[in-house]
Amino acid sequence: MNLEASIRAADLPAAIDLLRAGADVNRIGPGGLSPLMIASGLGQPQMVELLLTAGAPVHAIEPRMGSTALHKAVQSGNSDVVGLLLDHGSFIDQQSPVLGNTPLMDAVLNKHEDVVRLLLERGARTTITNHWRQTALSLAHDDRLDTIARLIKARNEADAEQIRALALITAVKAGDISEVERLIAAGTPVNERTPITGDFDDDYTPLGLASREGHADIVRVLLDAGADPQRVVGLMRGTPVHEASYFGHADVIRALMANPGRAGAPAPEIDAQGPYNGLTALHDAVWRGHIDAARALIDAGARLDLRTHAGRTPGELALAYGYDGLAKILDEAERE
Incomplete structure (x- = not known):
């Protein structure tokens, strides 16, 4: 048998x-x-x-x-x-x-x-x-x-x-910083997550949404209240830094990297690679052609040598997409 x-x-x-x-x-x-x-x-x-x-x-x-x-x-x-x-x-x-x-x-x-x-x-x-x-x-x-x-x-x-009950998420998406501050003061958890229902906002934290939407002032408020910048967000399992980089929000990147959070709060993982394609936040910024976001990441110390699952560094990605200005910036950063 x-x-x-x-x-x-x-x-x-x-x-x-x-x-x-x-x-x-x-x-x-x-x-x-x-x-x-x-x-x-x-x-x-x-x-x-x-x-x-x-x-x-x-x-x-x-x-x-x-x-x-x-x-x-x-x-x-x-x-x-x-x-x-x-x-x-x-x-x-x-x-x-x-x-x-x-x-x-x-x-x-x-x-x-x-x-x-x-x-x-x-x-x-x-x-x-x-x-x-x-x-x-x-x-x-x-x-x-x-x-x-x-x-x-x-x-x-x-x-x-459940989605209707996520008041902090709603306030963040609306860019309503006063309501965000009020809800935090009332004890609303700053690391709550949206459910996975087949929506564009699936499995996001307030910090992830604020980073995606470009609300730098709300990002600072959330960090100061203890929001965790290392928590992955969305179905792509990226970080808030990925979100800000993909959408070109350089001011959000700088807010995240300054991390004015509570004592002992974790720093964002600037070089985290997405599990789906191996892209770092810098790859994301380059992929979308966001020069200011790429500069903010380089200034924050993002690595230039990490490769995607397709084997490309940020500089090689810039060349592949014909982003000559970005390629020059990355090349100069590598020489420093």
């Missing part, structure tokens, strides 16, 4: 023995499925936990439709398996490339109310559309799944209410 056969037979002792004997937990079978995908699709929580403990990767995709173990788990309807995969880092909103379906959509299509509820509780986005431009809610309506539709609607309403 091989590992796949032991999984299909739900023979946990045999699977344990095979793994101890060196069976490959990552071996893809003739159908293109990994052992973890098979166990997840069959709804076997103990087997899934065993395979995860043995090092099975949760992010692998099968070659025909591009689905993951999480897609298979929601099709099985076993919420325990879904929870295990999420606990081990599965991407809750990953879309299969052929259909564009998220796990939430598959849970709706398979009429698994408990799994839909779990995914919503764990933060699955409801606004994503598949390749037929259907959302999870429209799929529920199309199949007359009234209870599931109500669950999704309730989540949407809860998200909207």
Whole structure:
């Protein structure tokens, strides 16, 4: 008996023995499925936990439709398996490339109310559309799944209410420094975050939004109140310095680097590289052609030698985009 056969037979002792004997937990079978995908699709929580403990990767995709173990788990309807995969880092909103379906959509299509509820509780986005431009809610309506539709609607309403309750976020976006100061004095947390709902403001802090919108005066107020400039913001997982640099707000960059925060407050990570593309704040400023922002970063000591995931330094990026003025500034900085 091989590992796949032991999984299909739900023979946990045999699977344990095979793994101890060196069976490959990552071996893809003739159908293109990994052992973890098979166990997840069959709804076997103990087997899934065993395979995860043995090092099975949760992010692998099968070659025909591009689905993951999480897609298979929601099709099985076993919420325990879904929870295990999420606990081990599965991407809750990953879309299969052929259909564009998220796990939430598959849970709706398979009429698994408990799994839909779990995914919503764990933060699955409801606004994503598949390749037929259907959302999870429209799929529920199309199949007359009234209870599931109500669950999704309730989540949407809860998200909207949570956003409305973020008074500091609202004041920052409006550039209302008086209201920002009033809310801080009233004890509003300065590091609150927006929920992830499929909006441009997803997962931002007040400081991240103030940096993005160019409100340097509000940035100073937030820093002085203890806002953390090292907290990543937005779906790109950048920093407030990235935000200010991308949008060309040199005055915000200078405010962040001056960091007039409370004693012991962390300094911004000026050279942090984004996980998606490896860009630093200086790369962002160069990419967008913002000379003043690039100068502010250079003056603050930004490194000139770091490379993006495509292998380019800020100077090389400037040359690639034909920004001769920026390239000259960067070249002069390197010579100093």
